[in-house]
Amino acid sequence: EAQVTQNPRYLITVTGKKLTVTCSQNMNHEYMSWYRQDPGLGLRQIYYSMNVEVTDKGDVPEGYKVSRKEKRNFPLILESPSPNQTSLYFCASSYGGDTQYFGPGTRLTVL
């Protein structure tokens, strides 16, 4: 089944404790992105990638890192999480500029 998977789905952590949210797709898509969704703000793109080793900043990259060492994986790294990074995170992938497929989401709470 074609899908985008994210792990973990839920995470509660404390300020400053490094964490990684994994994202994997099995559709051989070149394009992948990370978004955060906050009430009343819609979705905001954090980072995006057009292919392996090609990543760029979106609207809100501060406090986040990404890497794209393999085509199927695009992890989101929070080196020192802060409470303002409490949010719902979505990973997405697409073939070129076509239909984007979203993962199920990761709800992160930073205390």
Place this chain on the structure above:
Amino acid sequence: ELKVEQNPLFLSMQEGKNYTIYCNYSTTSDRLYWYRQDPGKSLESLFVLLSNGAVKQEGRLMASLDTKARLSTLHITAAVHDLSATYFCAVDVEGYGNNRLAFGKGNQVVVIP
């Protein structure tokens, strides 16, 4: 800075009637996407509009794109309860399909009997 504005942010629809929701944007992009999100769920792609004048239809939903007016519309025909959801439009910021997207804040639609 690109702005993507969706109107109205909240819309209560009566079953059986027709409605239109709007997505305005401030860049010259000719690529626009519509998504649907049900409460507590992820986003599902509805339409990909890749040129001026593009029109796509699926069931009771029809989306169109006017790049000169920087406007996309999502028309709902004979609304039914199953169409209750939040609809997001997203614009290709640089207009050439490099995956840099900006989303609107969404149109929350509730269809009542």
